[in-house]
Amino acid sequence: xxxxxxxxxxxxxxxxxxxxxxxxxxxxxxxxxxxxxxxxxxxxxxxxxxxxxxxxxxxxxxxxxxxxxxxxxxxxxxxxxxxxxxxxxxxxxxxxxxxxxxxxxxxxxxxxxxxxxxxxxxxxxxxxxxxxxxxxxxxxxxxxxxxxxxxxxxxxxxxxxxxxxxxxxxxxxxxxxxxxxxxxxxxxxxxxxxxxxxxxxxxxxxxxxxxxxxxxxxxxxxxxxx
Amino acid sequence: xxxxxxxxxxxxxxxxxxxxxxxxxxxxxxxxxxxxxxxxxxxxxxxxxxxxxxxxxxxxxxxxxxxxxxxxxxxxxxxxxxxxxxxxxxxxxxxxxxxxxxxxxxxxxxxxxxxxxxxxxxxxxxxxxxxxxxxxxxxxxxxxxxxxxxxxxxxxxxxxxxxxxxxxxxxxxxxxxxxxxxxxxxxxxxxxxxxxxxxxxxxxxxxxxxxxxxxxxxxxxxxxxxxxxxxxxxxxxxxxxxxxxxxxxxxxxxxxxxxxxxxxxxxxxxxxxxxxxxxxxxxxxxxxxxxxxxxxxxxxxxxxxxxx
Numbered sequence: 001x002x003x004x005x006x007x008x009x010x011x012x013x014x015x016x017x018x019x020x021x022x023x024x025x026x027x028x029x030x031x032x033x034x035x036x037x038x039x040x041x042x043x044x045x046x047x048x049x050x051x052x053x054x055x056x057x058x059x060x061x062x063x064x065x066x067x068x069x070x071x072x073x074x075x076x077x078x079x080x081x082x083x084x085x086x087x088x089x090x091x092x093x094x095x096x097x098x099x100x101x102x103x104x105x106x107x108x109x110x111x112x113x114x115x116x117x118x119x120x121x122x123x124x125x126x127x128x129x130x131x132x133x134x135x136x137x138x139x140x141x142x143x144x145x146x147x148x149x150x151x152x153x154x155x156x157x158x159x160x161x162x163x164x165x166x167x168x169x170x171x172x173x174x175x176x177x178x179x180x181x182x183x184x185x186x187x188x189x190x191x192x193x194x195x196x197x198x199x200x201x202x203x204x205x206x207x208x209x210x211x212x213x214x215x216x217x218x219x220x221x222x223x224x225x226x
Numbered sequence: 227x228x229x230x231x232x233x234x235x236x237x238x239x240x241x242x243x244x245x246x247x248x249x250x251x252x253x254x255x256x257x258x259x260x261x262x263x264x265x266x267x268x269x270x271x272x273x274x275x276x277x278x279x280x281x282x283x284x285x286x287x288x289x290x291x292x293x294x295x296x297x298x299x300x301x302x303x304x305x306x307x308x309x310x311x312x313x314x315x316x317x318x319x320x321x322x323x324x325x326x327x328x329x330x331x332x333x334x335x336x337x338x339x340x341x342x343x344x345x346x347x348x349x350x351x352x353x354x355x356x357x358x359x360x361x362x363x364x365x366x367x368x369x370x371x372x373x374x375x376x377x378x379x380x381x382x383x384x385x386x387x388x389x390x391x392x393x394x395x396x397x398x399x400x401x402x403x404x405x406x407x408x409x410x411x412x413x414x415x416x417x418x419x420x421x422x423x424x425x426x427x428x429x430x431x432x433x434x435x436x437x438x439x440x441x442x443x444x445x446x447x448x449x450x451x452x453x454x455x456x457x458x459x460x461x462x463x464x465x466x467x468x469x470x471x472x473x474x475x476x477x478x479x480x481x482x483x484x485x486x487x488x489x490x491x492x493x494x495x496x497x498x499x500x501x502x503x504x505x506x507x508x509x510x511x512x513x514x515x516x517x518x519x520x521x522x523x524x525x526x527x528x529x530x531x532x533x534x
Contacts, residue, residue, distance in 0.1 A: 049442070072446070079444035089439050093239045105228055106445040150443065 001027055002048060002158065002189075006057035009043050009213075017043040018054070019213040025191060027157070030184040032200050033193045035210035041193035044210070045160045048191065049081045050074050062157055079107060082151030082159040082188075086166035088143045090135040090150075096122070097131045100150045107154070121149045125179065141172025148179060158189040165196060173199075232453030233460060236433075243429045244461065250425040251465035251505070252472070254418035255498050259473045261414050262497065265407050267488050272400050279360040279393055281353040281368055283308070284384045300380045301349070307376045308351060313359040313368055318352040325350065348384060361397045362390050419505065426458060426509035430517060437517045447518045454510050462506025466499030473498075 002025040009018040018040045025031050033041045046052045047059045053067045060066075064077045090099050097118060104114045122128045125145045135143050144164055151159055161180060165173035177199050184190045194200065200207055206220040237244045288297045301319075309317045320328070325347040330337050340346075353372075355364055369386045377383040430437075440450050474491060477484045 051442070075441070075444050075446040078442060083442060089442065091436055091439055093235075093436075102440070102445075103443045106440070106443065106449055154444075 001025065001060075002062075002191075003060040004044070004047070004057070005060070007047065007054045007059060008056035009040075009047065009052065010055045016213050018047075020057070021213070021215060022057075023208065023215065023218065025158075025189065028184075028187050028189055030181070030190045030205040031192070032203065032205060032207045033191065033210065034195065034197060034200055034207055035216075036195070038212075039210040040213040041195075041210060042162050043213075045083075045162045045191065045193055048158070048160050049083050050077050075106075079154065080157050082154065082156035084144065084147050084151055084159065084161040084164045086163040088135065088140075088147045088167070090143060090146060092135055095132050095134055096127065096138075096146050096149075099135070099146060100153050103150055103154055117153050118149075121153045125149050139169075139172070141168045141175060144168050144172070144176055145179070148176070148183075152183065152188075156188065158191065159183060161190065161192040161194075163193055163195065165194065228449075229452040229456055233456035236453055236457040237460060240429070240432070243432055247425050247429050247461050248465050248468065251422050251461060251502060252468040254421050255465055255469035255502055256472050258414055258418050258501065259469050259494065259498050261411055262494065263473065263477075263487065263489060265411065266490070268403060268407060270488055272403065273357065275396055276357070276360040276400070277354075279355060279365070279388075279396070281355070281365055281372075281386060281388045283351040283353060283372055283386050284348045285350060285382050286384045287348060297382065300382050304372075304377060304380050304382050305351060308353060308372055311368060311371055313355050313364055315354045315356040317354070320350045320352060322347055322349045360393075362388070362393045365390075365393065422505050423509045423512065426461075426506070427513040430454065430510065430513040434517045437514075441518070450518060451511070451514050454514055455507050458506035458510030459503050460506070462502035462504070463499055464502075465506070466502030467495070469502070470495040470498040 004021050004023050007018055007021045008016065010016050017038075021040075021044070033044055035041050043052065047054060047066060048061055050061075050064075050066055050069065058065050058067065061077060062080050064073070064080075066077075069077060091102070094102070100118050100121070101114050104117060109117070118131075119128070122131060125148065127142065127145055127149065130138060130142060130146070135146065138146065144167070148159075148164075159180070164180070165176050168176060173196065180190050180192060206218070208215055208219075209217040285301060288294050305317060305319060308314060322345055326340075326345045329347060353368065355368060359365075359368075365388045369388070373383050373386055437450055441447075473494065474489070477487060477489050480487075
């Protein structure tokens with residue numbers, strides 16, 4: 001479970017990106033976080049993978065509390081959270097195999113296991129034929145799939161996606177949405193920030209809408225009220 | 227294994243940056259090496275000049291034949307006592323006859339003035355101070371020790387002399403030269419460290435994105451750092467080898483012009499490689515610190531709850 005407890009995040013002293021935010025996300029759920037630019041979507045996700053720390057309140061992620069997590073344990077939190085970025089953040093000087101292998105190498109996974117895991121994850125995303133190519137040789141959609149593979153290969157308990165379709169064409173976007181849905185079906189918690197409201201409109205999943213750092217609607221809450 | 231392969235990847239995938247880093251480091255170490263060679267040769271020159279710093283202890287003539295053996299025994303005792311002084315490196319005994327021979331060699335034109343059996347020259351000890359004690363202050367100390375302490379009961383010393391004026395001049399020159407050398411060395415060392423540190427910083431800066439990605443996917447600081455530190459030390463070692471080889475071959479190319487220049491080959495290689503290695507590893511560590519930190523963590527931990 002992920003818990004936001006009265007979280008306020010301020011940038012540059014007086015600009016509130018999040019204002020007294022409180023909500024929880026259940027294990028195995030799929031949650032969309034929507035809202036206009038500057039509403040605080042990315043800030044919510046950054047708090048989950050420990051890229052920033054709240055000014056007030058706290059965020060609890062799988063036994064880690066921010067603030068409060070010791071500096072030398074931050075990498076342990078990041079090993080449990082899979083992150084997908086809008087700009088992919090792949091290492092340009094490494095092949096697809098090497099990019100994915102890196103996240104397993106850092107946890108000391110044996111090379112034989114790494115090979116097997118990468119084969120499996122790339123096959124599930126239909127990317128096996130790209131294994132020895134470099135990120136710049138791939139389309140936006142393919143690069144995002146590599147980024148998903150990198151996040152998935154370590155079997156994270158939560159997958160955080162920050163505008164994952166922002167740099168992908170519409171066809172690729174649909175595929176990414178479907179992949180994330182499949183990942184969630186297999187039991188992984190997925191939290192996705194997006195501005196593509198068409199995909200969210202009729203979704204059966206929870207949608208949290210933010211404006212100026214506050215929750216303006218939460219479909220889970222609605223259901224509870226109904 | 228991971229560290230080694232990552233470090234080698236860093237070197238070979240970033241050929242341009244690696245070449246620039248090693249080029250700048252090699253050049254800086256070469257300049258520093260030239261300075262070390264100059265310093266070594268200056269010290270040799272100074273040592274050569276200072277070897278001429280000596281004290282002459284003139285001994286009294288033995289008054290009568292019958293007490294000769296007593297006086298000779300006292301002379302031997304004095305010789306042993308002077309040799310045992312801490313500041314004294316060695317002592318040479320010059321007999322009256324040897325003194326006359328020397329006089330004849332040095333001043334052949336006056337030889338005729340001396341009769342066949344006339345030798346007015348006294349026997350003496352030539353006292354050579356140890357390195358580091360070759361200034362007039364130490365010579366004065368040694369002189370006092372000999373005349374006022376050791377010879378009190380022996381009564382063998384007639385006079386002690388040393389060229390105070392020229393020793394003082396030499397001492398002033400040595401101090402000036404060493405000071406100038408130290409200042410030059412300091413300037414070269416600071417400039418080299420500055421240039422090398424900035425080159426390494428540039429190398430790390432070029433890969434800051436990669437460091438950020440590594441951290442975001444869960445690499446610990448030490449895991450990110452180790453390959454960079456190894457890479458820095460490899461750059462340093464190779465730069466040290468390049469700089470010392472360049473020095474060695476430069477002296478070879480100078481040929482007969484450089485025959486008198488002292489160049490301790492093995493120590494020079496070892497010193498420059500060691501400096502290169504140290505600067506490489508330390509510079510990398512300093513540069514990395516900036517890109518490894520999560521600036522908010524320390525600050526927030528102080529005010530936040532430390533429980534997980």
